[in-house]
Amino acid sequence: MIKKYQQLKLCEVCGKKTSVGNNDPHSRQRTKRLFHPHLVTITGSARGLKVGICAKCNKTQIHKLHK
Known part of the structure; x- marks a missing residue:
């Protein structure tokens, strides 16, 4: 049986990960x-890689692009 690839619950920009409470x-x-x-999957730059980043980092990146 082949297992589907499971994405880590980790932001690739800030390193935010699953915490326990x-x-x-x-x-x-x-x-x-x-x-x-809260991870958002976006397509990276020229190579077209998919990157998982948290919503806060996504908002920051969009804000920096529009400056």
């Missing part, structure tokens, strides 16, 4: 959970 409902019964970065 608590799921904290009203009943206060805490359990561990994962916080994933």
Whole structure:
């Protein structure tokens, strides 16, 4: 069986990655959970490579381009 390639939950610009915290409902019964970065897949420059970057870095890059 062939496994499909799975992209890492990692921003290639700032290095933001999955972090661990608590799921904290009203009943206060805490359990561990994962916080994933909001990744956006964009196409790179001349070579056409797809790059996964977080939404904050994407917004910063767009802002720098329009200056």
